[in-house]
Amino acid sequence: MRQRYEQVADRLVEDLRRGTLRPGARLPGERDLAATLGVGRASVREALGALAVRGIVETRPGAGSFITDDAAERLAASDALPVGLALPADAGPDALLAARRAFEPEIAALAAARGPGSDPIIDELLAAMEQSADPSDAEQRRRWSDADRAFHRQLAVATGNPVILAVADHLASLMDQPLWRQLRDESTAVPGRTTLQLAEHRLIAAAIADGDAAAARTHTAQHIDRARRFMALD
Template structure:
C-alpha cells in the first residue's frame, strides 16, 4: 500500500521543513551569534555595511537586508547618518523562543529583480491600450501629498497600488495576478523597512512620484517604448536608493 505524501508546505500548511535560509538570514544569524558571544556588546556600533560586506564576502544588498531584519526584531537600532547599534536588551530579544516568523522565500532584492523583468513590459502593454484612468490619477495625486507630508506609510501604500493599477490597465488577467503577488510581497515588513529607509530624504519620494507620472503619461500617450524605459529607470533608481548606505 502506498504511503501518503506530505504537502511540500508541511503537514499543517506552514513553512516547508526543507526551506534553505536565504543569504541575508544567514548573515543576520552570524551577527546574532556575535552578540550572544559578546563579540558585539549592547550600545556598540556595528562596522559599516561596506566593511561587513568585505569581511563576510557578500554583497552589500544582503548585508542591508540582514541589518534591517535584525532591526525589525528589535536587536539593532539604525540611526540615519550614524549606523547600526546593538540595543541594550539585545540578548533578551535573542533568547530562545523569540525567533522571528520564517521569512518568505522572496527577499526584497529578489523582488526588485523580478519587478525589473516584469514591470517595464507591463507598462509597455498598458501603453498599447493607451487610455486615461481616474484611479491611477487619484493615486498619483495622493503620492504627491504623501511625499510633501513625509508620510512614508501613505506613500508606500500609494506606490504599491499604483503599480498594481498599471497591471490592471493591460486588461491581462495573468499580469494582474502577478501584480497582486508582487503587491503582497511589498506588504512584508522587511520590504517596508528597507523602502522606508530609502526615502528618509523627502526629495527621493518626490522624485519617485515624478517618475510615476512620467510612466503614466507615456501610457496615456500610447508610447510603449517610453513607458517601458521610464518603468525600468524608476526601478533601477529604487534599487539604487535601497542599497545606498544610510551612514553618510
C-alpha cells in the first residue's frame, strides 16, 4: 500500500496530467491542501518535497509552492523511461535493516556534503518525535514512528538526488509490513528507548547541519545498529 504522502503526490500529478493544474500555477497553502485532500499537513509537506525533487514543484520563499514551467515535459520524460528491474514488494526485517545499514549512512553523508545549514523540516520532525516520545501510549508510538520514518526520508530528500529518494521511498514502504510494524512497536514500547533514539536523531541532524559527512555517516550507522539490537535481530 502506498504511503499517504505518495497518494497526495499521485493526486497532484494526476491533476497536472488532466490539466486541472497547469505549469506555472501556484498551489494552495499546506493547510488548505491538507483540508481539501483530507490528510495531515505533514503528508502534504512530504508530497511537495517529493515532487520538488522530481522537478515538478518549486517552492519560492515568501511566495509559496508552484508547478514548474516544464512539469509536463518532465512527466512525459519519466513516462518514457524503461521500467527496469523491480524492487521486491516484500522483505523480512533482517533484510530491510541490512539494506538500510548499507544505504542510509551514505545518504546522511551525501546530505551533509551538500553544505552546512539546518533543514526546517528536519527540525519540525525532531520536535514531533520529542512530543510523541511516551512509549506507554499506542497513539504516541504511532506518531513517533511516522515522524521517525519521515526523518529518515528527509535525509534522502536533502541529497537532492531523485534516484536516492526513490530507493529510500521503497525501503520506507517495506516498513508497512506487519512483522516490521510488530517488531518496531515492541521495540519502542520499552521505556527509555525513544529518548535514546531521539538523541541519536539529533546527532545525525547536527552533523548534517554542520556539513560533517563523516560524523553523519557514523551516527547514522550507530543508530541503525542500535535499532537492530532493539528489535533483537542480532
